[in-house]
Amino acid sequence: MIEIEHLTKRYDDTEVVSDVSLSVPKGKIAAxxxxxxxxxxxxxxxxxxxxxxxSGRVLIGxxxxxxxxxxxxxxxxxxxxxxxxxxxxxxxxxxxxxxxRLLKWPEDQVRARVDELLNLFxxxxxxxxxxxxxxxxxxxxxxxxxxxxxxxxxxxxxMDEPFGALDPLIRAxxxxxxxxxxxxxxxxxxxxxxxxEEAVSLGDRIAVMDKGHLxxxxxxxxxxxxxxxxxxxxxxxxxxxxxxxxxxxxxxxLVRPGEATGPAIAPGTSARDALAECLWNGRDALPVEGGGxxxxxxxLKHARGTGAATR
Ligand SMILES: Nc1ncnc2c1ncn2[C@@H]1O[C@H](COP(=O)(O)OP(=O)(O)OP(=O)(O)O)[C@@H](O)[C@H]1O
Numbered sequence: 001m002i003e004i005e006h007l008t009k010r011y012d013d014t015e016v017v018s019d020v021s022l023s024v025p026k027g028k029i030a031a032x033x034x035x036x037x038x039x040x041x042x043x044x045x046x047x048x049x050x051x052x053x054x055s056g057r058v059l060i061g062x063x064x065x066x067x068x069x070x071x072x073x074x075x076x077x078x079x080x081x082x083x084x085x086x087x088x089x090x091x092x093x094x095x096x097x098x099x100x101r102l103l104k105w106p107e108d109q110v111r112a113r114v115d116e117l118l119n120l121f122x123x124x125x126x127x128x129x130x131x132x133x134x135x136x137x138x139x140x141x142x143x144x145x146x147x148x149x150x151x152x153x154x155x156x157x158x159m160d161e162p163f164g165a166l167d168p169l170i171r172a173x174x175x176x177x178x179x180x181x182x183x184x185x186x187x188x189x190x191x192x193x194x195x196x197e198e199a200v201s202l203g204d205r206i207a208v209m210d211k212g213h214l215x216x217x218x219x220x221x222x223x224x225x226x227x228x229x230x231x232x233x234x235x236x237x238x239x240x241x242x243x244x245x246x247x248x249x250x251x252x253x254l255v256r257p258g259e260a261t262g263p264a265i266a267p268g269t270s271a272r273d274a275l276a277e278c279l280w281n282g283r284d285a286l287p288v289e290g291g292g293x294x295x296x297x298x299x300l301k302h303a304r305g306t307g308a309a310t311r
Contacts, residue, residue: 001026002047002156002188007056009042009212017042018212019056024205026061026155027186029179030217031193031203033235038209040192044158047190048077060156075099078149078187082161085145086133092118092144093129099152117147120181139170146178150187157182159191163198175202196236200224200244208232220248225305242303246272249302255292260285265294275299 009017017039045051121143216228227233252267264287
């Protein structure tokens with residue numbers, strides 16, 4: 001669990017983070033969104049003491065991070081940034097092994113962990129282990145950056161626009177891989193993103209920042225349905241609201257008894273994809289694998305925020 005209490009950062013006369021308090025329960029994901037310069041990165045970097053707060057404090061697992069030596073703290077906290085930040089003269093394997101080696105893991109365990117992570121990120125160890133970062137594509141470098149952050153199985157992972165440079169397809173895949181991994185390991189994750197879609201699909205809660213202030217910190221459905229201020233409403237993008245709401249909900253939450261013709265969809269499909277299928281193929285209802293149907297009517301109601309429960 002991460003508890004941020006009245007955190008403030010001032011540079012000379014300018015307050016770039018102002019009295020921010022929020023907590024992220026163990027195993028949950030907080031997504032930080034806001035305009036450029038709103039203080040997201042500064043807030044993130046105060047968690048692992050890359051930036052020292054002017055006032056306030058951060059607790060991880062109940063321990064005040066200011067009492068922990070920064071280098072030891074950073075071995076416990078994974079950190080992945082846009083543009084990956086890999087060491088250019090070290091191989092992929094050496095990069096990923098950085099923290100496990102600092103923690104003096106036995107060499108055979110380090111090697112096994114590197115291969116495990118490369119496999120997980122769909123980079124064949126035999127082909128990629130000994131390459132230097134410049135011998136990888138941008139997307140591959142970014143995946144290695146995330147693998148490195150995860151190498152020592154940190155309890156907390158901080159990510160600053162980790163998928164910023166990826167194309168939409170690889171990005172969606174990287175996000176779902178990260179989510180699966182995070183759920184499996186129970187990692188507590190704070191991720192800075194400019195992409196509202198990413199915040200909605202990854203965040204258990206979204207923190208909206210503006211000019212150093214935290215304007216709202218709430219589950220995605222709450223932010224979408226009840227934005228706290230006009231700024232939050234604008235940031236979400238009013239026109240995208242129905243689609244974000246649909247993305248949040250699996251078809252399984254909207255299933256009702258009934259019969260429909262045509263190919264069935266999986267219950268885990270998002271309501272957004274189900275609506276796209278209805279619209280594209282002119283269907284009023286879709287059978288759902290395992291029984292029942294989802295109707296166009298229910299999908300439209302849900303898009304207006306009046307349908308069944310959202311995550
Ligand atoms: N070391 C520093 N000295 C002085 N000002 C700084 C320093 N680091 C950041 N700032 C200022 O603090 C403000 C917040 O910066 P920060 O990087 O946290 O914003 P951000 O929300 O992450 O922005 P972006 O989305 O563009 O990355 C900016 O106005 C920035 O210029």
